Amino acid sequence: MINNKTKYTQFIKSEAKRLGFLSCGISKAEFLEVEAPRLEKWLKNNAHGEMRYMENHFDKRLDPTLLVEGSKSVISLLLNYYPSEFQNEDSYKLSKYAYGADYHFVIKDKLKSLLHCIQDEIGEVGGRAFVDSAPVLDKAWAAKSGLGWVGKHSNLLTQKVGSFYFIAELIIDLELDYDTPVTDHCGTCTACIDACPTKAITEPFVVDGSKCISYFTIELKDNMPSEFKDKFDDWMFGCDICQDVCPWNRFSKPHNEPLFNAHPELLDMTKKDWGEITEDTFKKVFKKSAVKRTKFSGLERNIKFLKK
Structure with a gap:
């Protein structure tokens, strides 16, 4: 029973x-x-x-x-x-x-x-x-x-x-049956460490958040550090590089949550469009998006940094 x-x-x-x-x-x-x-x-x-x-x-x-x-x-x-x-493909990138x-x-x-x-x-x-x-x-x-x-x-x-x-x-506050951890399957692979353009993964399993592209484009409120110029690989909000190169993500399957579908305009925008983005377009495309966290001024700053 x-x-x-x-x-x-x-x-x-x-x-x-x-x-x-x-x-x-x-x-x-x-x-x-x-x-x-x-x-x-x-x-x-x-x-x-x-x-x-x-x-x-x-x-x-x-x-x-x-x-x-x-x-x-x-x-x-x-x-x-x-x-x-x-x-x-001709776009500044969003996580x-x-x-x-x-x-x-x-x-x-x-x-x-x-x-x-x-x-x-x-x-x-x-x-x-x-x-x-x-x-x-x-x-x-x-x-x-x-x-x-x-x-x-x-x-x-x-x-x-x-x-x-x-x-x-x-x-x-309810006691339940508890699960147990699974084993690590990274093995000798270092794809994520090798691919990070800002060398934010300082050693296996350790990320220096203060060197991460996601940190610079979302969290940092000051000006972008000039020593990382040309290291952003066109990322204007967040960064997926370490995940994109991971062999395990070959098995990623599309989600089935309609609310996570992108605004159609977002998918079609080119670098030229992003470079000319207005606050009205920002509000329309990112009406209910996490991108609002960086505000229009933050996204504009990021794009300018990539264009220089």
């Missing part, structure tokens, strides 16, 4: 699938012992650059029970964003995750639906949803719950679908 813990675990995983998540793994909510010294060293080396928010809530980043009172389980979920259509609607809102809605389903089925279950906007080490939790392994480029990888997906969590 199936006990309640197993029954609830199976229910949660089947509901996650129904809501469109790629996969679902569950870990015990506890202190991340292995990650603690790594995070401390990364911060001491100033690898977060101007992302000072990474210094905040150090303890909460490592212990979900400090984030959600009485929490017992971390439910990790993956949502595919790999597109079926891509930008014009694939930003083609469609802002993932924060899309995923938050799905997580809330999942939590409501859990509460309707099981009863009073407390919890919180997290999508990349709170101090949660999402890749560590996803790896801990067997959804993949952290690759040399520091992204989560799976053998079946590569790495083009979002990671999100539900942290709840």
Whole structure:
């Protein structure tokens, strides 16, 4: 006879699938012992650059029970964003995750639906949803719950679908059956390290965020550093180089989430169009997009830097 813990675990995983998540793994909510010294060293080396928010809530980043009172389980979920259509080849490049609607809102809605389903089925279950906007080490939790392994480029990888997906969590006060980590399948491959034009992957599994093209084009508020001139490979928002060269991403399949489909104009725009982009066009093309984070002025700055 199936006990309640197993029954609830199976229910949660089947509901996650129904809501469109790629996969679902569950870990015990506890202190991340292995990650603690790594995070401390990364911060001491100033690898977060101007992302000072990474210094905040150090303890909460490592212990979900400090984030959600009485929490017992971390439910990790993956949502595919790999597109079926891509930008014009003669275009400044945008990271694939930003083609469609802002993932924060899309995923938050799905997580809330999942939590409501859990509460309707099981009863009073407390919890919180997290999508990349709170101090949660999402890749560590996803790896801990067997959804993949952290690759040399520091992204989560799976053998079946590569790495083009979002990671999100539900942290709840219900004990469940827990999954176990999978083995690392990067082997001797160094494709991501070799391909990074700014040498941001300083050693296997360690990314210096302050040298990453994504950091420069999204997080950095100052002027672009001149020493990286001609090293951006036409990326104006984010960067996918380390993922594009990864052999495991040969297995990426297009997503089936309509909200992640790109605005038609975005796919057709050329470098000339981007160079002449107006604020009105920006607002129309990126109306509900994560690109709004960099604002029109930020995107304009990035394009000017690429054109010089």
